[in-house]
Amino acid sequence: MSNKYRKVAYYPGCALEGGASSYNRSTKEVGKKLGLELVELENWNCCGAMEVKNADPKLQTFLSARNLKIAEDMGFDTVMSPCNGCYHNLKKAEYDLAHDEASRETVKKLAHRAKTEPYQAGKVETIHALDWIRDAIGTDELRKQVRNSLKGLKVANYYGCMYTRPRHIFPEKDQGGANSDSTYRPHFMDDLLAAAGAENVEYPLKTACCGGAHTLSDSDTSTRLVLNLLTTAEACGAEVIATECPTCHQGLEMHQARAEKVFGKKTKVKMLYFTQLLGMALGLSARQVGVHENLSDSRSLLKEKGLG
Amino acid sequence: MPILSKHLIRDENLIRNENLVIEGVDVSGDWSTFIKTRVVQDYNDSLQEDIAALPGGENIHRCWQCGSCTNTCTINALNPDFNPRYWIYLIRIGMEEELIRDKEIIWQCVSCNKCTSVCPRDVMPEGVMRATAHWLELKGYTPESPATIFDKVFSSQVFAKGKIEEGRLMMRFFKKTGQKLTQDWLVGLIRGLVLRLPIGLLTRMGLSALIHPRTRDWSNHRMAIAEYITEQKALHRKALGLPTTEESR
Numbered sequence: 001m002s003n004k005y006r007k008v009a010y011y012p013g014c015a016l017e018g019g020a021s022s023y024n025r026s027t028k029e030v031g032k033k034l035g036l037e038l039v040e041l042e043n044w045n046c047c048g049a050m051e052v053k054n055a056d057p058k059l060q061t062f063l064s065a066r067n068l069k070i071a072e073d074m075g076f077d078t079v080m081s082p083c084n085g086c087y088h089n090l091k092k093a094e095y096d097l098a099h100d101e102a103s104r105e106t107v108k109k110l111a112h113r114a115k116t117e118p119y120q121a122g123k124v125e126t127i128h129a130l131d132w133i134r135d136a137i138g139t140d141e142l143r144k145q146v147r148n149s150l151k152g153l154k155v156a157n158y159y160g161c162m163y164t165r166p167r168h169i170f171p172e173k174d175q176g177g178a179n180s181d182s183t184y185r186p187h188f189m190d191d192l193l194a195a196a197g198a199e200n201v202e203y204p205l206k207t208a209c210c211g212g213a214h215t216l217s218d219s220d221t222s223t224r225l226v227l228n229l230l231t232t233a234e235a236c237g238a239e240v241i242a243t244e245c246p247t248c249h250q251g252l253e254m255h256q257a258r259a260e261k262v263f264g265k266k267t268k269v270k271m272l273y274f275t276q277l278l279g280m281a282l283g284l285s286a287r288q289v290g291v292h293e294n295l296s297d298s299r300s301l302l303k304e305k306g307l308g
Numbered sequence: 309m310p311i312l313s314k315h316l317i318r319d320e321n322l323i324r325n326e327n328l329v330i331e332g333v334d335v336s337g338d339w340s341t342f343i344k345t346r347v348v349q350d351y352n353d354s355l356q357e358d359i360a361a362l363p364g365g366e367n368i369h370r371c372w373q374c375g376s377c378t379n380t381c382t383i384n385a386l387n388p389d390f391n392p393r394y395w396i397y398l399i400r401i402g403m404e405e406e407l408i409r410d411k412e413i414i415w416q417c418v419s420c421n422k423c424t425s426v427c428p429r430d431v432m433p434e435g436v437m438r439a440t441a442h443w444l445e446l447k448g449y450t451p452e453s454p455a456t457i458f459d460k461v462f463s464s465q466v467f468a469k470g471k472i473e474e475g476r477l478m479m480r481f482f483k484k485t486g487q488k489l490t491q492d493w494l495v496g497l498i499r500g501l502v503l504r505l506p507i508g509l510l511t512r513m514g515l516s517a518l519i520h521p522r523t524r525d526w527s528n529h530r531m532a533i534a535e536y537i538t539e540q541k542a543l544h545r546k547a548l549g550l551p552t553t554e555e556s557r
């Protein structure tokens with residue numbers, strides 16, 4: 001156990017304050033259980049998600065730079081976000097400010113007009129909740145703290161798009177990303193859940209797309225993409241898809257229901273945030289990690305596995 | 309010559325003759341199919357510049373047509389007509405009319421960034437798709453796509469308040485796109501959720517439905533963003549040779 005990341009700034013983002021509140025709750029509970037401290041960014045704003053970049057990519061940089069600046073002003077050099085969208089956008093802003101003069105100029109101009117100080121690249125590191133637990137606790141220590149092993153639970157680990165792409169922002173280990181997860185074969189979540197006793201299945205669609213960007217605006221496409229993720233997970237023998245992104249998670253839940261209603265295709269694999277699985281392994285109850293707040297109902301499976 | 313790759317040629321560009329005799333030779337059957345002569349004169353010389361002037365399209369000139377983008381594309385796997393490499397090709401040589409044939413699907417890019425990750429030339433095809441979709445809308449070739457409407461509803465909440473609230477977002481989007489506010493599949497899900505009595509969640513959702521979550525002291529940001537958007541819009545329209553004052557749609 002190192003002292004790294006034991007106290008970090010916390011950026012939940014809009015999704016975790018809304019429909020994905022079970023991810024917010026379970027992240028905080030797991031942190032508490034492991035003795036890690038989260039200090040929420042004061043008066044944060046939306047990162048721009050997948051939408052503001054389409055209005056203007058530099059506005060997204062500006063929005064995320066403001067959040068990084070808040071972390072800096074609060075005296076933190078690390079900000080942790082469990083949401084792939086927020087994590088991606090903060091990392092992208094950091095990258096753009098470090099590499100692109102035009103982005104720097106725009107952010108400076110907008111900050112000036114908004115009567116604030118612009119954020120300078122290099123002051124704050126953005127990490128994902130996966131990096132946080134992996135580096136602050138590590139798999140060995142986690143294994144020791146497991147009270148209620150996930151033994152016998154077959155899990156497909158699903159990371160989605162925003163956590164690993166594009167390669168400029170999330171380089172492979174041999175290309176400057178010494179401490180980042182692999183772009184092509186991410187495994188941080190696999191490692192953590194394995195340490196908690198889960199039986200990870202070989203899932204080839206770890207970083208495939210769920211169509212989250214168009215989940216409502218092009219629902220049929222999203223339903224087809226999600227159905228592929230679900231049926232493949234089932235074919236791989238998974239009972240649960242572990243997620244680490246609120247957009248993916250809710251997309252999988254919504255389009256699982258939609259696939260059944262609209263396409264007549266029923267799948268029974270369950271979705272749980274990896275923090276919910278870790279929390280239950282650490283001895284928290286299903287209710288404490290907000291299983292009842294998920295859109296889909298996985299309580300009977302968890303009870304069957306002795307995790308309810 | 310028989311044409312071996314007929315499937316690559318659009319039907320309307322093929323001429324078939326059941327029975328054909330040319331200079332006394334019977335060429336019926338496979339030998340009677342011809343490709344229609346086609347002369348393209350209406351190249352749009354500034355098409356690449358147009359796309360490059362819109363956010364995301366800046367690097368289109370770097371493309372050397374390797375096809376990695378299409379090969380890895382999420383949407384191409386569902387619909388072979390969704391072909392980023394081909395569209396980049398058409399834009400670069402200025403074949404506007406051909407590009408416009410696919411105007412109904414270009415917006416469907418889901419921004420999974422697989423193309424941008426594999427592109428050996430840093431063309432950023434994901435950005436090019438976005439720029440092209442915007443170009444089609446700015447030029448008036450397509451109405452605003454559902455994705456653009458969603459982006460606008462979403463962004464306007466962020467710009468106005470600093471945060472979004474999902475309930476309003478969905479309602480406003482369904483309303484703007486003329487869809488039922490209560491989608492059947494969604495109603496079932498939400499009913500199931502409510503029956504599990506997530507008191508905390510329901511209280512929070514109820515509160516944010518009443519009071520929009522917001523970032524404090526946001527007004528300076530709101531004004532700075534509005535001013536910037538107006539400037540950028542004018543720049544984009546000017547680059548495309550459109551009148552700088554946008555007529556309301």
